[in-house]
Amino acid sequence: MSPSEVGALARLRATNRRAVMRALTQHGPSSRADLARRTGLSPTTVSGIVRDLLADGVLSQQDERGRPHKGGSGRPPRLLTLSAQRGAVAGIDIGHRHVRVAVADHVGRIAHELERRVDSDERGPRTMDVACELLDEALGAADAGALTAVGLSVPAPIDRRSARISTGILPGWRGVVPVEDLAARVNVPVTADNDANLGALAEVHHGAARRSQHVVYLKLASGVGAGLVIGRQVFRGATGHAGEIGHVRVQEHGTVCRCGSRGCLETEVSVPRLIELLQPAYDLPLDVDTVRALERDGDAGVRRVLEDAGATVGRVVADLCNAVNPSLVVVGGPFGGSTALHRGLQAALDRYAQPDIAHAVSIVPGELGTEAQVRGAIALALAGLIQQRDAAPIG
Ligand SMILES: [Zn+2]
The missing domain is CATH 1.10.10.10 (Winged helix-like DNA-binding domain superfamily/Winged helix DNA-binding domain)
Structure with a gap:
């Protein structure tokens, strides 16, 4: 040869x-x-x-x-x-209000997990300090061997070429390149992606989309975004911004958004916005848990607001469905299991998606809840390791 x-x-x-x-x-x-x-x-x-x-x-x-094989004959x-015996990987999930760190083995089994509240939007460098403190603590507690790779989830668009976060969305991160910052501190390869893409990856590997090929994952939390899965692979687009629906304009004269536009989907249906809309009608201070409890009790106001939110976000998701033709829309975030939200989404898909496309798609809640991003970050770290092994000289 x-x-x-x-x-x-x-x-x-x-x-x-x-x-x-x-x-x-x-x-x-x-x-x-x-x-x-x-x-x-x-x-x-x-x-x-x-x-x-x-x-x-x-x-x-x-x-x-x-x-056994069907029929029961044969071995x-x-x-x-x-193999699990090859050191540890870590997933780090930076949310708008929290940092979560999980240490796992090389088949993705989580050995230890920690979370701390932090206002990450305002203070990028401080947030990276907290992430590293938690990582040290989790590695010590997990006793899972040497760290070999880290996956990082960030709550904003991240450019897949430069690894820079969109500081139009997170101004407190100006000058911070989280992948480089973290890699210099931990001295192992770091890969990063946005929270919606990693939620999608986790639901495909371990959750609601484990049997699906083409999926739209909707993240409805402090921010709003979507992760697109095509043929079981997360589709990131040319620069990593595919699925960034949070800043689609849905209200011509709506509230001014942190991105500089107004009436963005995120200003209308983010979880803090929905709680703010409901609060004046209730004596008790509302949070995610009380709103979910009120919905279960059949509270008309809560159901109305969540159904309207589903319809608003559903108008945008319908366009995504027309483009991607998924079999599943997975709803992540704290209200992912809300039946009122699903009802609004379903009505918007029936109305705005092409009929055959609307007929082919099911709306389901995410199965991984608040774990989705950290699980996705671990999957990303593991995928990075596979690529490295592949790039190594072949004997
Ligand atoms: Zn915006």
């Missing part, structure tokens, strides 16, 4: 290895037949790759047997899993 043929073969092998590892990251323990089906590789190719990965210690074979297949 010529040197160029050898090179091409090595690249093909690396691509195939990565496909197998990605399938295991996404679907968990799998048989060789599962891997062949999910990667589209031939059973012989999969067997060869699995043999190499087992020899390298990247995969382990579970003692526990999988379920059940042995399940393969990514």
